[in-house]
Amino acid sequence: xxxxxxxxxxxxxxxxxxxxxxxxxxxxxxxxxxxxxxxxxxxxxxxxxxxxxxxxxxxxxxxxxxxxxxxxxxxxxxxxxxxxxxxxxxxxxxxxxxxxxxxxxxxxxxxxxxxxxxxxxxxxxxxxxxxxxxxxxxxxxxxxxxxxxxxxxxxxxxxxxxxxxxxxxxxxxxxxxxxxxxxxxxxxxxxxxxxxxxxxxxxxxxxxxxxxxxxxxxxxxxxxxxxxxxxxxxxxxxxxxxx
Amino acid sequence: xxxxxxxxxxxxxxxxxxxxxxxxxxxxxxxxxxxxxxxxxxxxxxxxxxxxxxxxxxxxxxxxxxxxxxxxxxxxxxxxxxxxxxxxxxxxxxxxxxxxxxxxxxxxxxxxxxxxxxxxxxxxxxxxxxxxxxxxxxxxxxxxxxxxxxxxxxxxxxxxxxxxxxxxxxxxxxxxxxxxxxxxxxxxxxxxxxxxxxxxxxxxxxxxxxxxxxxxxxxxxxxxxxxxxxx
Numbered sequence: 067x068x069x070x071x072x073x074x075x076x077x078x079x080x081x082x083x084x085x086x087x088x089x090x091x092x093x094x095x096x097x098x099x100x101x102x103x104x105x106x107x108x109x110x111x112x113x114x115x116x117x118x119x120x121x122x123x124x125x126x127x128x129x130x131x132x133x134x135x136x137x138x139x140x141x142x143x144x145x146x147x148x149x150x151x152x153x154x155x156x157x158x159x160x161x162x163x164x165x166x167x168x169x170x171x172x173x174x175x176x177x178x179x180x181x182x183x184x185x186x187x188x189x190x191x192x193x194x195x196x197x198x199x200x201x202x203x204x205x206x207x208x209x210x211x212x213x214x215x216x217x218x219x220x221x222x223x224x225x226x227x228x229x230x231x232x233x234x235x236x237x238x239x240x241x242x243x244x245x246x247x248x249x250x251x252x253x254x255x256x257x258x259x260x261x262x263x264x265x266x267x268x269x270x271x272x273x274x275x276x277x278x279x280x281x282x283x284x285x286x287x288x289x290x291x292x293x294x295x296x297x298x299x300x301x302x303x304x305x306x307x308x309x
Numbered sequence: 310x311x312x313x314x315x316x317x318x319x320x321x322x323x324x325x326x327x328x329x330x331x332x333x334x335x336x337x338x339x340x341x342x343x344x345x346x347x348x349x350x351x352x353x354x355x356x357x358x359x360x361x362x363x364x365x366x367x368x369x370x371x372x373x374x375x376x377x378x379x380x381x382x383x384x385x386x387x388x389x390x391x392x393x394x395x396x397x398x399x400x401x402x403x404x405x406x407x408x409x410x411x412x413x414x415x416x417x418x419x420x421x422x423x424x425x426x427x428x429x430x431x432x433x434x435x436x437x438x439x440x441x442x443x444x445x446x447x448x449x450x451x452x453x454x455x456x457x458x459x460x461x462x463x464x465x466x467x468x469x470x471x472x473x474x475x476x477x478x479x480x481x482x483x484x485x486x487x488x489x490x491x492x493x494x495x496x497x498x499x500x501x502x503x504x505x506x507x508x509x510x511x512x513x514x515x516x517x518x519x520x521x522x523x524x525x526x527x528x529x530x531x532x533x534x535x536x537x538x539x540x
Binding site for chain 2: 147199202203205206209210213214215219222223225226227229230231233234237238240241242244245
């Protein structure tokens with residue numbers, strides 16, 4: 067058992083002195099709010115889809131946030147296994163959880179849009195399937211983290227899962243696309259990619275920026291929360307030793 | 310007394326596998342329950358569909374691979390939980406063998422376990438669903454072999470991890486099933502092509518995915534396994 071009480075308590079104080087959600091989070095929330103004012107009042111309606119299309123400015127940035135988080139989990143997992151740096155593990159933990167939140171937003175906003183436009187909430191399209199399985203992988207990652215008490219073991223196990231999950235993504239991607247493309251596809255009536263008018267493009271880019279900021283702010287907040295939790299655990303442990 | 314050199318990786322792996330298989334052979338409980346589960350599952354699935362609307366040949370590939378995946382999980386679950394008793398894992402760790410060898414040994418034992426279930430389940434499926442395998446049975450064996458290597462490679466590693474968590478058995482399916490997705494899709498799709506009498510070329514893209522999956526994950530899991538052990 068460790069009994070470095072003074073150091074732990076000072077670490078706890080240092081962690082507690084930083085607020086979990088700070089100016090960066092505030093700025094991100096303001097940016098997102100600003101983007102929505104623009105989305106609702108200052109962005110033109112799409113001709114055929116009408117108001118339903120505006121969910122695009124929530125859906126696509128959420129996808130980007132989720133992918134950014136997944137990339138962070140993959141990279142920090144490798145770094146942890148290599149350097150055994152606690153910070154990499156804590157960052158992976160934060161990004162994993164934030165990624166799950168963003169992926170959940172993707173899976174909720176997608177069907178809401180799909181119902182009026184496609185006429186169905188869900189279809190086993192390759193992209194939908196991939197998103198769903200990514201959600202399952204992220205959920206499994208969070209559940210694994212919650213199921214291990216020992217710090218070092220939790221870090222090692224989740225890093226192993228993080229690396230394997232990164233290897234898995236191309237395989238799921240390949241198999242769900244192949245699943246679709248081996249089926250007959252429309253040849254003549256291919257939906258052409260509509261190019262966005264400039265107002266929409268500006269809205270889209272600013273929503274991407276705002277959501278990326280939100281994603282980073284949330285990961286940072288979650289990282290600090292992790293610091294606090296570890297500090298509390300260390301103090302508890304030290305108290306337990308003294309008794 | 311003569312000093313005996315510690316065994317090489319492959320012979321050490323075989324020793325670990327033989328130990329596990331001996332335990333399984335003497336008790337046979339896990340094998341029989343997994344086997345009964347598999348055959349029972351095949352039969353129950355038959356009644357879950359309207360057979361006059363969907364022909365058994367169309368139904369069979371999906372049923373086979375879903376059932377084999379789940380019965381495989383039954384075997385994988387006990388792969389490391391048998392080492393919990395009297396902390397047998399510690400004895401395994403102090404043995405003068407590489408940790409990769411422990412993983413490979415466990416994987417070989419699991420491979421034979423799942424393969425033995427397949428040896429009964431695939432003919433049972435052919436019989437119950439009246440499948441026209443004929444000459445393509447050899448291809449079916451190749452698909453089965455490729456799929457089982459992937460299942461076992463990932464499942465063995467996650468079994469080692471799950472056993473040390475608070476959720477234990479509950480965690481294994483949660484971790485493994487997303488990783489089994491490409492295998493189940495690949496194996497079921499290629500089986501369906503073969504059963505429909507299509508040329509091998511149509512199943513080939515799926516077989517390539519299975520081969521790539523096996524290579525990538527057998528390597529990655531072998532390398533990752535030492536990280537899952539106490540240090």
